[in-house]
Amino acid sequence: MDITTGIVLAAGEGTRLRPLTFNRPKTMLPAAGRPILEHVLDVLVDCGIERLCLVVGYQHERVQEHFGPSYRDVPITYVHQKKQLGSGHALQQAAPETDGPVLVLNGDRVLDEGIVADVLEGFDGTPAMAVLDHPTPTKYGVVEVDDGTLSKLVEKPESDSFGQINAGVYAFGESVFDAIERTPRRSGELHLPDVIGTLMDDGEVRAVSTDGLWVDATYPWDLLYLTRELLANGRVQFPERSHNVWVADSARVHPDATLQGPVVVGPDAEIAASAVVGPDVAVGRNATIGGNVTLQNTLLDSDCRVGPGSTLVDCVAGQSVSIGPGTVVPGGPSDVRVGDRVFENQGLGAVLADRVSVGGGATFTPGTLVGADATIGTGAHVSGWIRDGAEVVR
């Protein structure tokens, strides 16, 4: 049975990625030079989906503005989920826009075409979902499969005893919308795994065993990992200037700057003489990298400015972050504190959310998180968690 409509769930903020989600949903955060959601839509278009339906909610203008009415000549309709009441509720919003069977997946996870292709191929009218082996299944929903049929689905399992996880890629007939109606809400929310439970009670849910690239970002520092994975897989849209060095045509790189792959440089970016960029660096659109800057394992989103002589290692910067000359983010393993939790031994130099302004000569203790619109004074030494809009003098 042919599926031509792809429904992408892109309404959630992704609160665990705060402070980077201050102005946009997780799906629009950067991965190797472009939004995560763009990678997802690429997969759908490559798999022959002819109609895209994006369920949007949190800061939806960002999604609509980026993609407009079509992506790679495939028309897009937008459906608004006004309150984010779970993935099942999100899918329910798309009901009026669909006609026939649908492919459903999350917009915040980059995955291999093969996974989607396997699900499309394995769909014969019976609900189907992708399952795959994962080294740390406890972070995800774990499944038990009996001869190609889903026999058990456990959200947030206690132990790592199960091997396969729910890959979050589903194929449904129109009956799914009826199943959604019949699925009880839990504290007002309605999640897709519960809808799967209803479908299992109704009859069979096919488990399509698959494999391939399947990466997402849960916490801000995961964006560095995501970008490394995508660069290692060559998932970059710009021309490859030399091995593993991708530079957009409109970028300006001084001949005396050094790009050490894997590196991606976005459109209109400028990189001055004697800068050393890479490995594992993504420089966003219209970013400006001053002379003698060193960047390693770093992600700079669009419109960032890095002043001359700065060194950034293991650093994630959101949009329009401005970093004065001689700033140092030394990077390295660190314990990152998010609220009450401490994540030990993460490779994170600093996270600077959108429009953070850093005066010259500032230094950052590894694991620092700086909230959106914060101002870091010249020569300040920063550590820990700085809230949105705060001003750090020293």
Added chain:
Amino acid sequence: MCGIIGCVGCGDGTLDTLMHGLSKLEYRGYDSAGVALVDDRSVSVVKKSGELDALREELAGTDVGGRVGIGHTRWSTHGPPTDGNAHPHRDCTGGVAVVHNGIIENYQSLRDELAESGHEFRSDTDTEVVPHLIEASLESGADPEAAFREAIARLEGSYAIACVVAGTDSVFVARNDSPLVLGIAEGATYLASDVPAFREFTDKVVYLEDGEYARLDTDGWRVSDVDGQTVEKSIETVSWDPEDTGKSGYDHFMLKEIHEQPRALRQCLQGRVDELRGTVTLEELGELSLERVHLVAAGTSYHAAIYGAQLLQAKGVPAQPFLSHEYATSPPPAEDAIVIGVSQSGETADTLAATREARRRGAETLALTNTVGSTMARECDHVSYIRSGPEIGVAATKTFAGQQTALNLLTEAATEGGADRDVIAAIRNVPGQVQEVLDNSTAEAVAEAYLDSDAYFFIGRSLNFPVALEGALKMKEISYKHAEGFAAGELKHGPLALVTSQTPVFATVVGDGELARKTVGNVKEVEARDAPVVAITDGQSDVARYADHVLEIPETHPRTAAILTNVQLQLVAYHTAAKLGRSIDKPRNLAKSVTVE
């Protein structure tokens, strides 16, 4: 000022093709619409006043069909918007149907002459003389093409005309001072006032020039000159995506276009600015150097022209903005000036008249426009594009920001002394800063707070003076509320008499220098008259202390601050109009590109 569509070779899809084209042309005018289809021996016409849906309803009750057709959306110039005045117009026999965009200046004398020889007129329009002229020639034995040519030869004025004749599977067209473009596809040929009308079917286009005729047949097309000689035309490829005309989840095109501004400005800057070298290059202008400049424009573009003149003056270049309709009729000495026509569409009749007058007087001309292949782009000595992408909302938003940005580039690229590094950095920061304004704006709450006001006043100094004018124009255009923009210093020379507790004053205050201090002084003046004050500010001055509401912009160079303050005012106008339930994308009495004088 209207929209024309026509097609040959679309078979049973002819009516659908025409209706699709009209929907894409609605922005040009929409007080009535109609279609004419040729079916073997007869021509059927269906037309209706009101928006396109009214025509759709009218058509639903008919079985009109045909293999060749023309259509029209009208915006009234002669005669009120009634069913009778809607196009197409027919002759006495009903066998000739004509759609027309423009103004026929000698229509009264032609009409008198035709009426005398027994022709009966059914409308108040100038257009109706054309089918009757054709009828007269057909009666005297001319074939349809010859009859069409004889009729056109009698006309004085501006026109884009398309005509169908019963018994002929052809569409005849002629152009003078009004845009017309052919779309060329396999087996089908289209014609329209503008490319989006048929862009979904083909990206191959042929632009007609003034004085040219074309005949579209089932087996092809031919362009000829006034003597009937074939003109070799080049087929060009347009790059705009037809889907660009969709609203992509926004309630209105205007809101979509406001949000598209960061992208539009990136496109404008792409490849033109090199910050590390400190250079700005506009390749299309070569080595052009501006020494004395007149900027001619109307409406929103005129506000951009004021801004552009201020930028050039600051570089020591004598530059003056003019309203193009005034310039065309009362031109100043211009022989040694470069005359810059600023027009989004490049088809604004008033501005074309001004650049033509300038050329006639020996001045060099430059078109600053958004529309590749537009009449102004083709007529002027130089052209530079603002690259904003198609704009559908009648109220200009992203193209104003694009004009401001392009005028910054022009000033840096084409004046003595080279580019200013601070300005270059500021220009490159603009797309991200516009995004910041869009992310954080509280304009909706401001709109809500002042929804019931009697009038809205906008004040600003220097580079924010044109922003005040533009802020007021946006408010007028889409909210239908009374709004005026003033240079802040002018306030106490008269307008202050209008200020009451029911007239919010929007004051743009940037920086903390003398200009800011003086505008803050004006703010205190209006506050003393109990007027609510909305300050649009970067927070450097103390204006917030005197304001009831503050709309913030990031700190930046004064030149680019005027782009950001305007975005806040766009949002105020939009939200005011939205809360009042106005027809935002198609405000009453207005059309997108004003192609009549």
